[in-house]
Amino acid sequence: MKAAIIYTSITGNTDVLAEQVYKEMYASGISAELIAIDDFHYDTLTNYDIVAVGTYTWDNGEIPLEMEELFTAFETQQVKHISTGIFGTGDSFYPYYCGAVDLFRDMLYVHTDLAVTLKVELMPQREDYTRVKQFCDRLVRQLVTI
Template sequence: MKACIIYSSVTGNTYQLAQEVYDTLSASIEDLDYVHVDEIDYDQLLNYDFIAIGTYTWGSGDLPMEMEPLFDWFEEQSPKHLRTAVFGTGDSFYPNFCGAVDLFRDMLYVKTTLTVTLKVELMPQSHDIKKVPTFCDRLMPEPVYS
């Protein structure tokens, strides 16, 4: 099984959440890539069995600029065979809490086999970290973490 975690982070919150997802998945997946969005090899994305995307939300619910090419790639390729998941951090002060997660979720639901989403308020806390194994279980074809 070949998997990839793609993330972007500006404050470190999404990076921390992505690291928790990576640590959990790496316990049972040998071929797991962990890539910042700026380092993606788009020619390789179709070779994965599943991809987890981690994003923060910009402004009042927008995709971060650096995530737009990835979003567009999924829209154009429509890789229905890929199992996907999306997670992210945001601030509920804004009216569209984790809006970038919602944008990815809605698009991935149509274009891929979306399995799970996870939204976290600001920096991941212990109660958020406890949700990561369930998130990973739902991403995997066969649950192993719960």
């Protein structure tokens, strides 16, 4: 069983969230690889059984530039077997709060076995950690029930 958390972060919010996802998955018995997008090898994507994608939102609800190749990889590779979750941080000051999470969610729903979505306002707070645990539980359970 192979699992990865593939994420991007500029100011650190999504980084903290990704680390929390990593810890909760580990607590659920899944030893995932925590991979910053710049270090990800796209030809390994189909090797994974579980992938959690983490992204912030940019530029009026858009996916950050560095995540576009991953988005396309999911659209074009054979990834139907992968249980996926999408998480992200955003700022509800903007009209499209966590828009990149919504864009990934819609695409992952079509191309993969999407299990769960999580949006967090800016830096994760203690009360978000329960939601992170629920995110991981859903993602892991999805795999077990296949």
